[in-house]
Amino acid sequence: MDLGDWLSTPQNWVFLVIALPMLFAGYKVVATSNVVHAVLYLMVTLAGSAALFILVGAEFVAWTVVLVYIGAVIVLFLFGIMITRAPLGYDVSLSHPLRVRISAAVVSFVLFLVVGGAMIDQFGNDAIPEAADATRTAQIGELMFERFVIPFEVVSVVLLAALIGGIVLARRDPAADDTEAVR
Amino acid sequence: MNVDYHALLPEIILGLTVLAVLVTDLLGVRKHWTAVVGLAGLFATFVPLLTLGLCESLEFCTEPAGAQRVLFGGSYVVDTFSLVLKGLFVGSTFLALLLSVGYIEEGRYWQGEFYFLVLASAFGAVVMASSRDLVTLFVALELVTGPTFLLAGWRKGDPRSNEAALKFFIIGVLSAAILLFGMSLVYGVSGSVNFGGIRAWTAANGDSALLTIGVLFTLLGFAFKVSAVPFHFWTPDTYEGAPTPVTAYLSVVSKTAGFVGLLTLSYQAFAELRDLWGPLLWILAALSMTVGNIIAVRQEDIVRLLGYSSIAQGGFILVPFGVAVAADASADDLETAFFATVTYLLIYAVMNMGAFAVVIAGENRLKSTKIADWAGLSTYAPGMAALLALFFASLAGIPPIAGWFAKFVMFASVLGVGDGWATALAVIAVINSVVAFYYYARVIKSAWFDPVPEAIPATELKDMGQTLSPSLRLALVITAFGVLVLGFFPGLIAEAGDVAKTVASGF
Amino acid sequence: MGWFENGWGLSLTVFLPLIGAGAVLAIPKANEQAQKMTALVFAAASFVLSVVLAIQFDYGSAMEYQFGTDLTWISAINSRFIIGLDGISLPLLVLSTFITVLSIVYSWEHWPEPHNPKAFLALILVLATGMAGTFVALDLILFFVFFEVVLLPMYFMIGIWGDRNEVTLPVFKRSTEMRLYASIKFFLFTLFGSAFMLLGFLALYFRSGDFTADGMRTFSIEALSELGRMGVWGSTFGFWVFAALFLGFAVKVPMFPFHTWLPDAHTAAPTVGSVLLAAILLKLGTYAFVRISLPILPEQAQDWAPAIGILAVVGIIYASLACLAQTDMKRLIAFSSVGHMGFVMLGIATLTDIGINAAIIGMVAHGVITGLLFFLAGSMSHRYHTREMARLGGNQKLMPIMGGILGFTAMASLGLPGLAGFWGEFMSLLAAFNPLGALNEDLFRTLMVIGAVGTVLAAGYLLWMLQKVNFGEPSAEWEGKHFHDVDNYEMAAWAPLVVVIVGIGVFPRLVFGATNDAVVELVTRAFGG
């Protein structure tokens, strides 16, 4: 199907409306020279992805993204930036010099081309089947606790470990520094 | 739903142990009790492993031994392979804890949390051995890796340790992302997260460009875990910077976890895609062996040397995968290759743990890991020097110490195919093992042949560090005994490897 | 005593020393006397057992493996614990246990620096097990393991107790301690060889699967020899496998281009180390040729025999000439080993039963003779604190007995008829006149003539060595010094060797009686006689 037909379907317009800002925001995340802005741009991208999930009918995932990412992770990032007193204003030295940037750009662009090419080669014009209804959250829940209970438990341990370990590392323990520093 | 709790018992016990450790820590008793609890838990975990393994000889056991216990619709399987590797993980973690106790206590570290994290990571490894779908595999892998990021930085005051943690972390998350991207593609193309499903689809449709990318990304994600060249860069720094027991843990458990991923994916999920992973791992094996060995020759720091040595050993462990490049490799050959990898992993675990045990003992005594400072060790610490020689000779693969058999099965697996490429890999491996002899011998030489450096008066060394923690002594005894017995009776370990190879069946 | 025949006797002979090593290590460092006694007891026990084996041995059927057993060992690769004793391995087994005992006796009062009897004895005993095991192993992997067991102990012996003088590598102008250079050289050389040897073994293993009745791959030497007899290996396959094995064994022997580790190792090693190296370790290689290469790859052996023969003879002449240039007594003896092993290899290269008989008696003779020579060299440098022959003149005057024994041994070494050394040389030359039918007669006869010239050169360097060391007036630097002539421990260690040298020389049946039938059988099976 050609571009015309593609544009004739409304969802695609919606898609474009969401996707293009996402790409722009994504670019800013890696390009902007302001730490805080970068974080906010990331938020935009994630929000976009959430929107896309709703578009394809994966509500639960979408809301989780909003909750976990925008609700927690982003805040975490902001805290991190605050605590480490990273420059809140513009900081041109936020990225490596141009030489590095160019080579990195080449690498990632080639990566994009190869992967994208492979995708087109693989799926061509295959369309996502029109889903009768969105995936029911209940269904997700059932699967989660029957089929995927093990990973669920595991991930809980991951989080616990991250939490406890994070605290231990991040906290200032008295006098540890100088004694340890010697070793 | 009805779950086969017998099959899950090891995970359950281990999970409870993890929590128990945490609780003990809160109780505010002497910290090393947490370690004791952890050790006890690990020990307890062995029991169900045995009952599962020796099932038919036990009356209460319903299913015959070796039979696959398929859980959760095939996303979680308890078979001989997973049992053997769980045993390996639990055992090596046990040793790792033994190594830690003295070290951690002395260094004023956060003990309870330390053991908690180690055990959590081990828990992940154990789960990994049974994972048969991408989700479980990924999550388990993250559980293995996550805590190790933190543990690498456990020597909080030491910038080197911090560096180690950060480097490890950044490379880790990057490769995790790559891995995930690959998994997503594999899932998308094959339409299933389950190994069985993936295999079925590939069997029917063969591969495609996108699938190739997916598979490669996935495997490369694991290549990072096993620190195969060129994904090894983090290894030496992290090994050197992290607390040495953590290094030991990384070099054995977390590395082996990576190999488990490679094994299950290659021989099950991507069983039909041999022409993809065969060449890939062939290349990685050749690179890892060669680069790892050549660089190790130059090392002056013993931990760093072990880092490169473990890269090289990783290469040796990868060699059997190279069998897959042979188009006419029979199912038998592939099973042999699988057997070889598993056997190598088992022996490697024992001897590498032993090597690190000695290094920790020496570090504890000399407060240095410079090989030059270890000169003349035999004059004031003959026992330690002897053990050093023992384990390094084993790593070098000199009969009659365990290592030789690992190398042997490795050679055997690739030579058996009679394929040009496979044989070429064998020859590369031979030359590399000769190179390896040199730097392992160098350490032995320095410990035995060289005079004590003037800087350190031998008298001081004599009384210094006589207090090897009992746990460390225990670890040394276990590993030393292990390498000797396995050296003379490699049949014991070969059996384990033999039963494990069922996973590779059905080619 | 059924248990004795069915493997226990042999296993005990092999493993007692290892147990002894454990026992020695268990004894506290201070208690040296106990360590010595323990070591001696275990070594002696092993020797006695081997003698009992030799007595019980059924010489009527020397071609069959006796006292053997066949147990499961590594089922995963179908490698089995197969041991056995036939006419070929019997003399070598006895030799190894014998020399071990003498080494311990000698060490009693002669400890090399740094003084550490415990470790030293333990290493000797481990060596003993490795050596004895190699001679009885009938499974390639078992053989390989034993073959390698000797490696580490010898590495340590050279490295720890070795010669501490500085040497400067030619060309590269790097100087290092002799022991360090020699030890790593020995280590890497040997491992390099054995790595290829292992590849060869594996190749055989995998090929064997296609030919055995039950399709089982096997490492059993007997089974593989049977296949070899049937000539199942392809020519190119066989060629490469033989090449791999050749590399592994030739390094150990050592044959001409691969010999350079030997002079350094022998010179640097402590006395007992050199003795064990020369007396036993070198034999592992030659024995492997007889036990493995020839029977398993007979056709390839015929293709390779000329090359081996040529290298052997080159080695003879080359070593003799090198000896003439030595100023260091021990180094001279070391080089002479290369020459003598050349005769052994020449015998093997003829692929005739005469030649192989010659080779085996040559091994035994070289074992006792060169062993004794190294003992003497060790004791002399222990007294004079130098091995420079120029400075040792007139030793005969200062230490008549030692000088006498030295003269005797030198005579034995140059192949004086009536002493052990003669048979190896003469018989291998004799065999070279009538090599196996398939081989080029003219070539081997030429080799015979050159080899005969080699005997002249050998006489030359040994006589000149005696002239420099024993004869003339003692140099002024020993003026007024008192030198203790041969002491009791030395006498106890050397007298038996002297007796054996004369015994074998006068009555070669001591060796031939055991070997001949086995060798004839071997040749007949491999090359159709």
Added chain:
Amino acid sequence: MLINQFLILGAALFSLGVYGVLTRRNAVMVLLSVELMLAAVNINFVAFDRFVADQLAGGQIFALFVIAVAAAEVGIGLAIILLIFRNRRSANVDELDLLKL
């Protein structure tokens, strides 16, 4: 809706993330870029999930786990960064070289 439009978007974001990882000097920024990559992965998963009409909703569940794990990793990462920052005994931004990895 084509599957590819989602995939290409994912690939693009992923490549951007890679670019970021390679170019950012500040550890936090690097971590941000990784999050970007993970977001791309999630898009892939969900899109594929719908595309193959997976009865097990494997893709969505996978995405959920990815989110959780990502959160954990952010936590870990920030903790490490914080630790390193603490070992600089100074608030002077110019000395925070370490973070400008």
Added chain:
Amino acid sequence: MIAVTALLAAAEGGSAAEFSDGGFLASAAWLIPVVPMVAAFAIVFFGKRSPLKGWGMAVGTMGFVALYGIVLFAMNTFGNGITYEGAIDVAVAGTNAFGEALHIEWGWMVDGLSIMMYFVVGVVGLLVFIYAKGYMEGDVRYTWFFASFTLFAGGMLVLVSAPNLIQLIVGWELVGVASWLLIGHYWEEHENSSAAIKAFLTNKVADAALFIGAIIVGLTAGSFRFSEIMHVVAEGGPTTGALSKYAFWGGLALFIGAMGKSAQFPLHVWLPDAMAGPTPVSALMHAATMVTAGVYLIGRMFPFYLTDGFGDEVRSIIIVIGALTLLLTGLIALVQDDIKKVLAYSTLSQLGYMVTAMGAGAYTAGLFHLFTHAFFKALLFLGAGSVIHAVHSNNMSDMGGLRKYMPQTFWTFVIGSAALAGIVPLAGFWSKDEILASISYAGGAESGFSFAQGGEALASFILWVAVAGAFVTAFYMTRAVWLTFFGEYKGHGHPHESPKVMTYPLIALAFFSVVAGWINIPGVTDFFTQSVGARFTAVLDHHAKSIDVFLAVAGTIAALAGIAIGYRIWGPDADTQKQRDRFRVPVLYPLLENKYYIDDFYMDGIVKPIRGPVANAVNWFNGYVIDFVVNGAGLLAKGVGKVVYAFDQKGIDGVINASGAVTGGSSGLLRKIQTGRVQQYAGFIVAATVLLIAGFIAFTRF
């Protein structure tokens, strides 16, 4: 075990039939070699403690051997000839080319030839041993001397009792070693040990040939037993073809071996130097043992050398070598001042006679000369020894006029010289005459076995060489006698007659020197012929049935001429010093004095180069070529490691280097830690990944 074989006595038939197997004496003859060997070791271990310091044992042993020898000789000569062969199988080592087991045997031969040798070695040996007691009195290594001396005789007996080539080699080398010990007896002086080594090595060169010869003959004949070999030669057998195929080379190699021991030109150089040993050693060595071994070997193998199609071509070489030795070495004797050297060269010349005879196919004649020569040469040496003992110098220029002081020595010496010169009716005359006769017969057209093209001509030429030799012999002996015993005494101190223990042996030997020849006077007695004729395989040589008057006269004239001219030059009324100068012929004299420069050639042309440049070159090769490769490989590997590591470090370095400075958070630390490496790693990883996928897709897709 003991397979005693009265070998083939019946099977041979013909001439061998009437021989007896010697009964008990023969079957017990193994004692002859064994007793001395045992005694030698016994003296080493117990000699010092024994009353006579070992001399007792030694002389007792020799007495036993002598007695045994005399009895056997008598039985063999005057009774039936004895042919007996005993053998003990000591090993079977593989199978020979004919599929038969290869036996190694010790054994003992009791036949005419070996019995004659027993007799000679025993009798001469006994006398020399007795004499030695006096001569060696007060020597530092008195006991040791007798031990090795006994070993010397014992080795010779092993040699002559050998029934097979291998045992012959054993005895052969034992003699060599014993000679090495004895020549180097005074090893404090470097020259002596060098002389010993020279003797040993020269012999070893020949022995190498002997090895090869023995191997060739033994293997092709299918047995190492002389009896078997001769059987194959004479009667023919399955292996005859094989043997005759290699007979020439085998025979030649064996002869080269013989040349070594019997000091034939050009391997004669060791013998004169062997004078470094004590005089009794020289006496025994030159008379009965060692040098006779070569001749004995040829005699032992005689049928092989005689029979067409086997070794007969070799004889043309043998005879030429013999003739050369005969004349050339005789001439050297003319210019020697050292009395022992004179005798030594005369020995060489006489050995030349024997070998020439053998070459001419004269078995009996050759051995007969060996027999007689043994006595008078021993006599002469002991006489010389007695003189040296008296004047403490070897040089005739320090002697003169000794006949007044030591009459017995003088008279016995004169008798010996006369015998050597071949004056009727002394022993030397008969044996030399028989040799001349045989040579002339070989030169005669009717000789049944002329050995080569134009052989007759060669032989008849050599006949005159031999005659000339007779002349030379007489000449230098006259010179020796005169310079020693006549004129004025030029030495120091007061010479005196030697003790009885030394003079009695002289007298005894003098007696033999007179009568020994009478047992084989052509046409009158042929005891010796009968005696040495007792062989398993009959030796069909020619020996004169009646005196060849012409040759006898020619020989005598030559001898008398020699004496006459000798007398003319060295005679009493001539001023010896002036005569000496006249005697120094310009070119010839230096040539002779330097022994034709052969020794110099060997030393400077062969030995020194090998010991020096060649050996060093090889050693250099070892260190600078082979080890260069080895060490080079090692260092190269290290170098590569360095490079790769450097590359690796470009990504990784910094932290480790910093680690040294890492204590205390100095800003220097920070600058060190400041490193963007991690992203380089990341870059590597991503790049590698992209490359891999691109590569794989390229390979799998297109």
